[in-house]
Amino acid sequence: MASAPAFPPNSSPRRFWDANSLQTRLTVGVVLAALLGLGGVTGWMAWRMRQILLESHTEKAETIAQRFEEDVSLYQEMMPTPEALQQVVDYRTTPDTALWIQSPDDQLLAASETLSIGSWQTSGLSAELLDLNADNLLAIRSIQDWTLVICVSPLIIDGQMVGTLFIADDITANQASFQRMTLSLVAVTAVVVTLLAIAIAYYVQRSLRPLRQLNRLASTVTAETLCAHQLQLEAAPTEVQELAASYNLMLERLSRAWAQQKSFVNNFSHELRTPLTLVQGYLQSTLRRCHTLTDPQREGLEIATTEAERTIRMLQELLNLARIDSGQMTFNLQPTQLKEVVMGAADQADPGGDRIRVEICSAPTVNCDRSRLHEALSELLDNAIKYAQGERPIQMRLDQSGEWAIIEIQDHGRGIPWHQQADIFEPFYRVDEDRARTTGGTGLGLTLVRAFVEGMRGQIALRSIPEQGTTFTISLPV
Numbered sequence: 289m290a291s292a293p294a295f296p297p298n299s300s301p302r303r304f305w306d307a308n309s310l311q312t313r314l315t316v317g318v319v320l321a322a323l324l325g326l327g328g329v330t331g332w333m334a335w336r337m338r339q340i341l342l343e344s345h346t347e348k349a350e351t352i353a354q355r356f357e358e359d360v361s362l363y364q365e366m367m368p369t370p371e372a373l374q375q376v377v378d379y380r381t382t383p384d385t386a387l388w389i390q391s392p393d394d395q396l397l398a399a400s401e402t403l404s405i406g407s408w409q410t411s412g413l414s415a416e417l418l419d420l421n422a423d424n425l426l427a428i429r430s431i432q433d434w435t436l437v438i439c440v441s442p443l444i445i446d447g448q449m450v451g452t453l454f455i456a457d458d459i460t461a462n463q464a465s466f467q468r469m470t471l472s473l474v475a476v477t478a479v480v481v482t483l484l485a486i487a488i489a490y491y492v493q494r495s496l497r498p499l500r501q502l503n504r505l506a507s508t509v510t511a512e513t514l515c516a517h518q519l520q521l522e523a524a525p526t527e528v529q530e531l532a533a534s535y536n537l538m539l540e541r542l543s544r545a546w547a548q549q550k551s552f553v554n555n556f557s558h559e560l561r562t563p564l565t566l567v568q569g570y571l572q573s574t575l576r577r578c579h580t581l582t583d584p585q586r587e588g589l590e591i592a593t594t595e596a597e598r599t600i601r602m603l604q605e606l607l608n609l610a611r612i613d614s615g616q617m618t619f620n621l622q623p624t625q626l627k628e629v630v631m632g633a634a635d636q637a638d639p640g641g642d643r644i645r646v647e648i649c650s651a652p653t654v655n656c657d658r659s660r661l662h663e664a665l666s667e668l669l670d671n672a673i674k675y676a677q678g679e680r681p682i683q684m685r686l687d688q689s690g691e692w693a694i695i696e697i698q699d700h701g702r703g704i705p706w707h708q709q710a711d712i713f714e715p716f717y718r719v720d721e722d723r724a725r726t727t728g729g730t731g732l733g734l735t736l737v738r739a740f741v742e743g744m745r746g747q748i749a750l751r752s753i754p755e756q757g758t759t760f761t762i763s764l765p766v
């Protein structure tokens with residue numbers, strides 16, 4: 289049993305994430321710029337702070353090395369040189385700094401207490417430091433878990449080479465706090481960039497809202513609603529407001545052109561229909577009354593009558609369409625027994641009764657315009673007969689599905705190609721121009737059928753398989 293057809297939505301739903309959208313591109317662009325900017329500043333700050341830290345420690349080690357000779361000279365006035373060396377070493381030693389002096393033959397001349405007691409000694413750092421062998425060095429070294437600034441310089445007192453002075457400055461704690469600070473900076477940067485990304489995405493989405501509104505409105509505009517779709521976007525950016533103004537102007541012009549076209553078609557059809565009806569009348573009466581016509585003359589007049597009939601029908605259909613478009617067509621909705629209308633249309637289309645087979649599964653009563661429904665069914669049956677010349681009969685079925693009365697007209701003809709099925713209800717659309725012309729079609733029949741059905745709050749659906757047949761289904765609310 290057929291159910292009421294559902295119409296497809298007129299626009300596809302917006303995807304949650306569209307990599308190609310302006311919103312995504314703007315957001316990604318601004319976030320990348322922010323990431324580069326903030327990341328760059330953070331990186332530079334971290335690098336600069338590390339430089340300052342290292343520079344201050346290396347300067348300290350260098351200063352001790354430079355002043356060492358002066359200090360020893362002062363102490364030398366009071367005591368022998370080996371003791372003076374030890375005194376200066378003790379004087380310059382701090383809990384984080386160790387000094388030691390090695391003679392050219394690798395004898396330890398003086399050393400800080402830091403090297404012989406405490407964690408330096410127990411961890412084996414002292415042993416590794418005392419093994420250091422370099423003539424001239426200023427470097428940052430990582431030994432075990434320690435980070436040290438090491439300064440090695442020759443010690444010359446009173447012009448004599450006494451040995452090598454080693455200074456080791458422990459910067460492990462500073463280094464650790466520097467690393468903690470760098471991590472905090474990175475974390476803060478990440479949080480700031482994330483918040484910035486959310487704020488930017490929201491801002492961009494807000495800024496693009498008028499464009500989306502414009503798009504939504506543009507997608508719902510039809511010829512009938514041209515005038516009703518004026519855009520008002522006061523809060524939108526200037527560029528979008530300009531676009532909306534041009535859009536409104538375009539709609540106005542289109543609406544005027546559309547109204548002119550409709551009134552032209554209306555007047556034109558009206559003016560032509562009367563003289564043509566007269567011509568048709570004269571032709572028919574000549575054919576009826578004049579018995580002296582030769583065969584070619586009769587044939588010519590018959591062709592002229594058929595063409596006049598076809599043109600009058602087309603003009604009538606055009607007038608109907610114009611009336612529907614301008615809302616002038618009224619529908620006289622009355623409770624109607626569908627069975628009677630269906631049987632009536634079938635009888636009229638097939639007086640002999642062998643081409644159409646009617647099946648009444650249910651006999652609903654609906655509120656509809658009897659004569660318009662009759663016209664619509666007759667048009668569908670005429671088409672079925674025209675386009676399905678074959679052995680198999682045309683099936684007409686009346687049924688009810690829930691709240692809908694269903695009328696199906698099914699033929700087993702040539703069908704309609706898949707790619708043309710969407711356009712079949714458009715005015716003047718014909719599947720096969722030659723075939724339509726020989727069958728006397730105008731291309732307006734289905735357009736009117738749809739307009740009539742929709743005017744009665746119903747729906748029409750098409751199911752067609754090429755070379756197998758076509759089924760039109762009219763659904764009317766019960």
Ligand code: ADP
Nearest residue numbers: 671672675718719724729730731732733734758
């Ligand atoms: P026409 O007056 O030319 O028949 P319609 O609007 O009634 O115009 O139909 C439009 C076109 O749809 C026709 O030209 C025809 O090709 C196609 N069509 C309509 N009904 C059928 C059918 N039952 N089977 C095959 N084609 C059909």
